[in-house]
Amino acid sequence: MSGTTNSTRISLRRQETISEIVAAAWDLNRANGLGNFSMRELGTKVGMRAQSIYSYFRSKNEIFDAMFCDGNLALIETMQPSSGDGSDSEDQLELIAAMMRRFFQFCTSDPVRYQLLFQRTIPDFTPSEESFAVAQQAYDISLAPLRRLGLEGSELDLITAVMAGLVGQQISNDPHGNRWGLLIDQATSMLLKELVPDHIAPLIKGNSK
Amino acid sequence: MSGTTNSTRISLRRQETISEIVAAAWDLNRANGLGNFSMRELGTKVGMRAQSIYSYFRSKNEIFDAMFCDGNLALIETMQPSSGDGSDSEDQLELIAAMMRRFFQFCTSDPVRYQLLFQRTIPDFTPSEESFAVAQQAYDISLAPLRRLGLEGSELDLITAVMAGLVGQQISNDPHGNRWGLLIDQATSMLLKELVPDHIAPLIKGNSK
DNA sequence: GTCTATAATCTGATAGAC
DNA sequence: GTCTATCAGATTATAGAC
Incomplete structure (x- = not known):
C-alpha cells in the first residue's frame, strides 16, 4: 500500500470491474454467438443490474x-x-x-x-x-x-x-x-x-x- | 396455358409469391447485415403485413x-x-x-x-x-x-x-x-x-x- | 456506484374475422 | 390469403432516489 494514493486505488478498483465486465462479455458472446448478448444477461453475469453497467460503458x-x-x-x-x-x-x-x-x-x-x-x-x-x-x-x-x-x-x-x-x-x-x-x-x-x-x-x- | 390445371396455376402463383419473399429477404439482409431483418420489415417490403408471411413460411x-x-x-x-x-x-x-x-x-x-x-x-x-x-x-x-x-x-x-x-x-x-x-x-x-x-x-x- | 422505475420501441408468433 | 388485434415478451437506454 506504500505510495499508493487513494485516488489511484479507486481507479484501480474501477479498472478491475471494467475487466470483469469485459471478461463476462467474452463468455456470453462465446456462448450465444458474437453479438448475441443483452445488457441484462451481462449485468446478471457480473452481479449487477443491467443499468449499472452504463456507469462503466456509455453503450x-x-x-x-x-x-x-x-x-x-x-x-x-x-x-x-x-x-x-x-x-x-x-x-x-x-x-x-x-x-x-x-x-x-x-x-x-x-x-x-x-x-x-x-x-x-x-x-x-x-x-x-x-x-x-x-x-x-x-x-x-x-x-x-x-x-x-x-x-x-x-x-x-x-x-x-x-x-x-x-x-x-x-x-x-x-x-x-x-x-x-x-x-x-x-x-x-x-x-x-x-x-x-x-x-x-x-x-x-x-x-x- | 394449354394443359395447365387450375390447381397447378394456383400453386404457381404461390411459388411466385414465395420467390418474391425470398428475394426481398435477400435485399434486407444485404442492407442490414445477415440475420438483421424483422418480419415486419419483410412484410412491408413485399406489401403485406408481417403476419401474412406466416402463410408462406412457418418461421x-x-x-x-x-x-x-x-x-x-x-x-x-x-x-x-x-x-x-x-x-x-x-x-x-x-x-x-x-x-x-x-x-x-x-x-x-x-x-x-x-x-x-x-x-x-x-x-x-x-x-x-x-x-x-x-x-x-x-x-x-x-x-x-x-x-x-x-x-x-x-x-x-x-x-x-x-x-x-x-x-x-x-x-x-x-x-x-x-x-x-x-x-x-x-x-x-x-x-x-x-x-x-x-x-x-x-x-x-x-x-x- | 448501484438501485428502482420506466420510457419507448421492437421482437416473433398466434387467433380468429372476413 | 390477408387482415386486425394481441400476446408475451425482449431490447437499449435514461432519470432520479439513495
Whole structure:
C-alpha cells in the first residue's frame, strides 16, 4: 500500500470491474454467438443490474470496442517474439512456421474472438481510433518476421490469405477437429517456395518438392 | 396455358409469391447485415403485413432455409460446366483457373450470401435435410474439375482453404476493391505446382517458377 | 456506484374475422 | 390469403432516489 494514493486505488478498483465486465462479455458472446448478448444477461453475469453497467460503458458498442482492443492485445501477446530475434536466416524460417502455428492456434481456439477481430460482422460497430491503433500494432508485429525475410505487398497478401483460409475452413467446417491445422506446414513450405527470393530459398530445409 | 390445371396455376402463383419473399429477404439482409431483418420489415417490403408471411413460411428460420437453398442453387448454376467437359488435360488446367475466378466472383459479389452459405453465423439456424442436400451437390459440382485431375482428400482441403482465404480477405479487408482477386492466378499456379502429380505437371503452362 | 422505475420501441408468433 | 388485434415478451437506454 506504500505510495499508493487513494485516488489511484479507486481507479484501480474501477479498472478491475471494467475487466470483469469485459471478461463476462467474452463468455456470453462465446456462448450465444458474437453479438448475441443483452445488457441484462451481462449485468446478471457480473452481479449487477443491467443499468449499472452504463456507469462503466456509455453503450453496448463501447463494450464491443473494449473487447476488440482486448482481443488485439492478446494477439500481440501471442505473436510477440519470445526469444532472440534471430538475425541468421536459417532460424527465421522455422520461426515462421512456428509463427503460423501460433496464429492458427490463437484464432481457432476462440472463433468468436476471431470473428470480432478479423471479420466485419457486427452492424453499427466500428472500432475507435485507439482500438484500431492496437489492431494495427498487432498486424505489424505479426508480419514482422515475414518482412524480415524481404516479403512485402502482394506477397504478404497471399500469405495472410492462405492463413485466413486455413483458419476459416477449420472454424466453419471442422470446429472440433484439426483437419486444416494439419496443412499448416505444407502451406508454409508451399508459400516460401513460391515467394522467397532465390538467393535465400536454398536455406529452407527440404526445399525440393 | 394449354394443359395447365387450375390447381397447378394456383400453386404457381404461390411459388411466385414465395420467390418474391425470398428475394426481398435477400435485399434486407444485404442492407442490414445477415440475420438483421424483422418480419415486419419483410412484410412491408413485399406489401403485406408481417403476419401474412406466416402463410408462406412457418418461421423466420424457414426463410433462412429457403435463402440457403436458393443461394446454393445459384452456386450450382455458376459452377456448372458450361461447355465440353474436356477429357484432354491441357484444357482442364485453364478450366480450373477459370473456375477459381468464377467462384471468387460469386462469393465476393454478394458477401451476405457467402456468409450464409459458407460460415455458421446465424444462431439457432440449421439447414433442413433438403437444403443440405443441395449444398452437398453444389460442393461436388464445384470440386469435380479438381477431382478429374486426380486431386482428393487433404489436397482438396488445401485448395478450398486458399480459395476461402482469398475470398475472406477480399470481403473483410477490401470490400470495394480487388486486392486479393489479383492473386487468384498466382495462387492457382502455386497450388497446382504443389499438388499435381509429376506426370501431369508438365502440361501446366508456365510451370517453371 | 448501484438501485428502482420506466420510457419507448421492437421482437416473433398466434387467433380468429372476413 | 390477408387482415386486425394481441400476446408475451425482449431490447437499449435514461432519470432520479439513495
